[in-house]
Amino acid sequence: MPVRPAAREPVRPGTGWPGDPSDAGTPVARDPDDVVALAAKSADLASLDACVAVCRACPRLVQWREDVARDRRKSFETEQYWGRPIAGWGPPQPRVLVVGLAPAAHGGNRTGRIFTGDRSGDWLFAALHRAGLASQPSSTDASDGQQLIDTRLVAAVRCAPPDNKPTTLERDVCAAWLRREIDIVSPTLRVCVALGSFAWSSLLTAVTTLGWAVPKPRPRFGHGVEVRLSRGKTEMVAIASYHPSQQNTFTGKLTEPMLDEVFARVTEIARSRS
Numbered sequence: 001m002p003v004r005p006a007a008r009e010p011v012r013p014g015t016g017w018p019g020d021p022s023d024a025g026t027p028v029a030r031d032p033d034d035v036v037a038l039a040a041k042s043a044d045l046a047s048l049d050a051c052v053a054v055c056r057a058c059p060r061l062v063q064w065r066e067d068v069a070r071d072r073r074k075s076f077e078t079e080q081y082w083g084r085p086i087a088g089w090g091p092p093q094p095r096v097l098v099v100g101l102a103p104a105a106h107g108g109n110r111t112g113r114i115f116t117g118d119r120s121g122d123w124l125f126a127a128l129h130r131a132g133l134a135s136q137p138s139s140t141d142a143s144d145g146q147q148l149i150d151t152r153l154v155a156a157v158r159c160a161p162p163d164n165k166p167t168t169l170e171r172d173v174c175a176a177w178l179r180r181e182i183d184i185v186s187p188t189l190r191v192c193v194a195l196g197s198f199a200w201s202s203l204l205t206a207v208t209t210l211g212w213a214v215p216k217p218r219p220r221f222g223h224g225v226e227v228r229l230s231r232g233k234t235e236m237v238a239i240a241s242y243h244p245s246q247q248n249t250f251t252g253k254l255t256e257p258m259l260d261e262v263f264a265r266v267t268e269i270a271r272s273r274s
Contacts, residue, residue: 007080008069008070009066009069009070009083010065010066010069010081010082010083010084011080011081011082011083011084011112012024013026013053013054017082017112017142018112018141018142018143019089019112019113019142019143020053020112021046021049021050021052021053021087022049022050022051022053022054023050026050026051026053026054027051027054028051028054028055028056029051029054029055029056029057030056030057031057032057032172032173034057035055035057035173035174035176035177036176038051039051039176039177039179039180040176040180042180042184044092044184045088045092045181045184045185046092048087048088048177048180048181048184049087049088050087051177052085052086052087052088052158052177053084053085053086053087054084054085055085055158055159055177057173058159058169058170058173058174060161060162060167060170061157061159061160061161061166061170062159064105064159064160064161064162065083065084065085065105065109065159065160066083068081068083068105068106068109068160069081069082069083069109069110070083072106073106076106076110079110081109081110082108082109082110082111082112083109084112084159085158085159086103086108086109086112086113086114086155086158086159087158088114088152088153088154088155088181089113089114089148089152089153089154090148090151090152090153091148091149091150091151091152092185093185093187093188094148094150094151094152094185094188094189095150095151095188095189095190095191095270095271096133096150096151096152096189096190096191096192096193096266096267096270097151097152097154097182097185097189097191097192097193098124098128098151098152098153098154098192098193098195099154099155099156099178099192099193099194099195099199099202099203100114100115100120100153100154100155100156100195100196100199100243101155101156101157101164101166101195101196101198101199101243102155102156102157102158102159102160102161102164102166103155103158103159103160104117104118104120104121104160104164105160106118107120107121108155108160109159109160111140111141111142112142113139113141113142114153114154114155115139115153116139116140116141116142116144116146117139117140117141119246119249120243120244120245120246121138121139122138123244123249123254123256123259124195124244124259125137125138125139125146126138126256127244127256127259127260127262127263128148128151128263130260130263131260131263131264131266131267132149132267133148133149133150133151133263133266133267134146134147134148134149134151135147135148135149150270152185154178154181156171156174156175156178156198156199156202156203157170157171157174158174158177159174166198171198171202175202175205175206175209178202178203178206179206179209179210182206182207182210183210186210186231186234186236189236190236190237190269190270191236191237191238191239191266191269191270192207192236192237192238192239193238193239193240193241193262193263193266194221194238194239194240194241195241195242195243195244196221196241196242196243196245197221197240199243200221200225200238200240201221203238204218204219204227204238207229207238210231211231212229212230212231212236213229213230213231214227214229215227215228221240222240223240223241223242223254223258223262224239224240224241224258224261224262224265225239225240226238226239226240226265227239237269239262239265239266241254241258241259241262242254242258244259
């Protein structure tokens with residue numbers, strides 16, 4: 001991406017940022033009730049993504065993401081930061097849904113695309129590429145040509161939170177976006193991957209609310225845990241993985257072979273079920 005003028009404000013909707021789903025006329029959610037209403041009214045991913053990308057329902061998250069976009073990390077001082085919520089990304093009829101926690105302050109909050117431009121994304125995209133689910137082994141910015149294959153990436157919380165820790169209220173407010181996204185893609189969805197315990201809990205809560213049968217007691221998070229979900233005659237699988245955070249990868253809690261094993265299983269399920 002070319003170096004942009006160092007504007008000290010988030011990117012305005014409809015001004016040409018690569019992949020921006022919103023424009024000046026996109027309705028803005030300003031409180032939790034607005035989120036629920038706009039999510040319910042979103043008939044497709046395009047309308048949902050547009051509303052997500054301008055959401056202002058959580059004051060603490062709005063303040064934080066915009067402060068980060070203004071102050072920046074020194075290594076990105078000359079770059080314009082996205083500074084807005086991050087919509088899901090990938091084909092509209094995925095077989096695989098990967099759910100993370102939230103955008104990184106200097107990753108997705110900078111690039112405008114989930115897992116793009118940060119160390120966790122380096123691990124994730126490399127693994128997706130090795131599994132045949134991404135066209136390139138890395139993703140640096142929203143115009144780098146990366147393409148996801150049968151796969152969509154989303155975050156349980158769509159704004160970068162302070163210390164990577166959303167509050168319970170922020171998680172619950174954002175849950176309406178996740179539920180609606182899962183509901184829209186469910187006709188083709190075969191397998192969901194939750195990266196970390198926060199995403200695992202958010203995913204199982206979302207599918208339960210949408211009427212999917214989840215085993216009781218609810219399965220606890222653990223790397224490689226696999227759960228079969230059903231709704232009527234439709235089935236899909238949820239798989240848990242450690243998050244590719246620097247804490248996990250630097251300590252060896254998560255290794256490349258461990259992540260590859262998860263995505264090998266994901267592709268096996270996604271491509272064997274019609």
